[in-house]
Amino acid sequence: MKFSLAEIQQKFRERGLKCTPQRAAIYEALSGSTAHPTAEELYDEVSPRYPMLSLNTVYYTLGVLRKAGLVHEVNVGHLRARFDANVSPHHHVICRSCQTIMDVMDDRLNRLSTPKGLPGDFSVTDHQVTFHGYCGQCRKPHSLFTDQGHTLQPQGGFHGKKSQRHQKPR
Amino acid sequence: MKFSLAEIQQKFRERGLKCTPQRAAIYEALSGSTAHPTAEELYDEVSPRYPMLSLNTVYYTLGVLRKAGLVHEVNVGHLRARFDANVSPHHHVICRSCQTIMDVMDDRLNRLSTPKGLPGDFSVTDHQVTFHGYCGQCRKPHSLFTDQGHTLQPQGGFHGKKSQRHQKPR
DNA sequence: TGATAGATAGGAATAGTTCCTAAACAGGAA
């Protein structure tokens, strides 16, 4: 859920983080989304209100928030990192075709026990379950045969936002 | 387990893939490892036998083998892609500090049922459980406090192979 | 209000991966 400025200020203060307008805006935008946006998508959302904002600052801020435990980084494939302000334990479903990520809140999955057969000195801190499949929009008869993971060369059919390097208008 | 040349030839033939020496060597090296090597680590392993081998070819070959279902790509964070010739369903344990990946073969995990609360038109094809924690070598008292996921700036303590762009000797 | 540690913005650098192209070659046909 989207946090108010007061809530954000408090969270930052509790963790000894400076509360700059950019930082608050980035966190506000992230907390108001369940789409697991990329750094650039957050930049695109916040940028209109802060035209001087740099993508650099978004990365820096996300790094700071992550270290403070306010943000999780979700990685799907080796493509762009995606971020999530929902830091309570949860899991994900990912469409193999359009890479859309959805949250799965299922307590049963939170309670999986540590697997057997690990080296004795390995200490498990947490785990995550990722379900793969095809969402309604991508679910076509041939999908199962054409796409095993991401493709070497970009193919059509992606209905999300197109990857595009940000260009400052000149 | 490491495949023999005859086995590799057969697997390639069955899938209509040309069996070039480079391709066979790359797949042989991958099948002989449980360390989930990166493209570059495979390159480093095969390269001595094929000095003209290019990293490009390793990427191309891994892409071809992945599409043919002979290889899985495992992604940890947004760092380098890692590959696995073990394509039977299994799960992973990853050290948060050194990024070492180990396989978890646990039938119980293979049988997790599809979570509730998904959009009705989403079809789940498979799932994967990833356990995070700290391996014996990385398990120091302070580890739990300094590292939440990967760091913005590289820190010491990495005991794996150092990331280093390959340079052809001149 | 002033000092200061930390934050921001811009540009450059880095690293992993993919694209492009000409030359080489595996595998089937003759």
Add this chain to the structure above:
DNA sequence: TTCCTGTTTAGGAACTATTCCTATCTATCA
């Protein structure tokens, strides 16, 4: 066996996400 053809290879360049560097700015605290 030899020839043909489409695929594979290697090298270089390009691309993209992310990080590094640095000068300037600013939120916070005294």
